[in-house]
Structure formats: structure tokens, C-alpha cells
Amino acid sequence: QVQLQESGPGLVRPSQTLSLSCTVSGVSISDGNYYWTWIRHLPGKGLEWIGHIYYTGFTNYNPSLKSRVFMSIDTSKNRFSLNLSSVTAADTAIYYCARDNRGTQDNWGQGTLVTVSS
Amino acid sequence: DIQMTQSPTTLSASVGDRVTITCRASQSVRTWLAWYQQKPGEAPKLLMYKASTLQSGVPSRFSGSGSETEYTLTVSSLKPDDFATYYCQQYNSYPWTFGQGTKVEI
Numbered sequence: 001q002v003q004l005q006e007s008g009p010g011l012v013r014p015s016q017t018l019s020l021s022c023t024v025s026g027v028s029i030s031d032g033n034y035y036w037t038w039i040r041h042l043p044g045k046g047l048e049w050i051g052h053i054y055y056t057g058f059t060n061y062n063p064s065l066k067s068r069v070f071m072s073i074d075t076s077k078n079r080f081s082l083n084l085s086s087v088t089a090a091d092t093a094i095y096y097c098a099r100d101n102r103g104t105q106d107n108w109g110q111g112t113l114v115t116v117s118s
Numbered sequence: 119d120i121q122m123t124q125s126p127t128t129l130s131a132s133v134g135d136r137v138t139i140t141c142r143a144s145q146s147v148r149t150w151l152a153w154y155q156q157k158p159g160e161a162p163k164l165l166m167y168k169a170s171t172l173q174s175g176v177p178s179r180f181s182g183s184g185s186e187t188e189y190t191l192t193v194s195s196l197k198p199d200d201f202a203t204y205y206c207q208q209y210n211s212y213p214w215t216f217g218q219g220t221k222v223e224i
Contacts, residue, residue, distance in 0.1 A: 060213075103152070110160075
């Protein structure tokens with residue numbers, strides 16, 4: 001079955017860059033039927049769509065984060081990644097990677113807590 | 119951005135109850151609307167898409183309806199496993215946006 005697993009540091013210093021990867025198994029990330037998504041759950045708030053990436057490298061980002069977000073994809077490793085620059089405490093959240101199936105997120109990673117603190 | 123507003127924020131219910139959650143969009147999302155269930159410590163799980171289509175494996179006690187700006191998720195008879203937080207999400211236009219969540223509690 002399809003599985004996604006996030007990895008990366010759980011603690012990032014303010015003003016630094018948050019970097020996460022998502023390793024996908026059970027499906028090829030080059031499958032043209034899907035986009036690959038990053039979503040975060042901010043404490044005490046709801047879910048925020050960060051953006052997604054297609055296997056070709058085409059991306060759509062949330063305009064609220066667009067100036068700080070960069071996503072990449074490595075089809076040889078079946079993995080995609082998120083970089084979020086100039087982080088502040090407001091970026092502390094649980095970060096999820098997910099598979100976007102025509103707009104719905106039908107498979108999710110377990111999530112990883114990233115804390116921004118000095 | 120399309121703003122999604124769910125009501126109620128919290129819903130107290132009992133096993134066997136019929137419950138309904140409402141999701142309102144700030145503009146029409148043309149039934150491009152999904153529902154998710156999230157339990158503590160877990161990732162959200164897709165329940166419904168295209169407003170009323172049940173995701174594979176989801177029990178038939180869940181149903182969805184709606185059009186344009188107003189949508190509902192109904193659980194016909196609550197099971198213990200259904201106590202969770204529910205989110206709606208529109209995918210009519212970028213950026214995809216979620217409601218703030220409805221917690222169904224005992």
C-alpha cells in the first residue's frame with residue numbers, strides 16, 4: 001500500500017531554513033496522476049496547505065508562504081522535499097506530506113513536529 | 119483565498135446519535151469539497167470527496183451533501199470510533215483551504 005514518511009530536524013533556529021523530506025513507497029512518485037503535497041497543522045489552529053509539486057518539478061505554492069517556500073522532487077529516490085526559509089516561532093507546527101489525488105489528499109505521512117526556537 | 123467556515127466548533131454527542139457538521143465557503147466551490155477525519159496523534163484521513171462521494175473503505179454511515187457554498191457531513195449513527203475532529207477542504211481554486219475543524223466529543 002501507499003506509504004509516506006517525513007524526515008528532518010525537529011528543532012530549527014529562528015531565521016534559519018526548515019528542511020524536510022518525504023519518502024514515498026508503494027507508488028512511483030513519477031506517476032502522472034498525482035501531485036505531492038506539504039500541509040502543516042499549526043498549534044491551536046487548523047490545517048494549512050503549503051503547496052504541492054508534480055513529478056516534472058512543476059509547483060503550486062500558497063501565496064501566503066510563496067516568498068519563503070521551495071519544493072523539490074527526486075524521482076530516482078522516490079522522494080520530495082520542502083524548504084521553508086527565514087522561519088519564526090509562527091512556523092512551529094506538525095508538518096505532513098501527502099499525496100494529492102485531483103485535489104484531495106488521499107494518503108498522508110504520520111507527520112513530524114517542527115519547533116522553531118533558539 | 120476561499121475561506122472555509124465550519125459549524126459547530128465542538129459537538130457533544132452520544133453513541134448512536136445522528137450528527138451533522140456544516141461547512142460554508144466564502145464563494146462557490148462547485149462541489150470540489152472533501153471531508154477528513156483526524157484522531158489525536160494521527161494524520162487526517164480522507165472520508166469524502168466531490169462533496170458526496172465516499173472514499174473507499176469508509177463506512178456508509180458517513181454521507182455528504184451540498185452545493186455552491188454550503189456543505190454538510192452527516193454521521194447517521196455515531197460509533198465510538200467516530201469521536202474525532204472533522205475538517206472540510208475546498209479544492210476548487212488555489213490555494214487549497216481547510217475549515218477550522220469540528221471536534222465531535224462525548
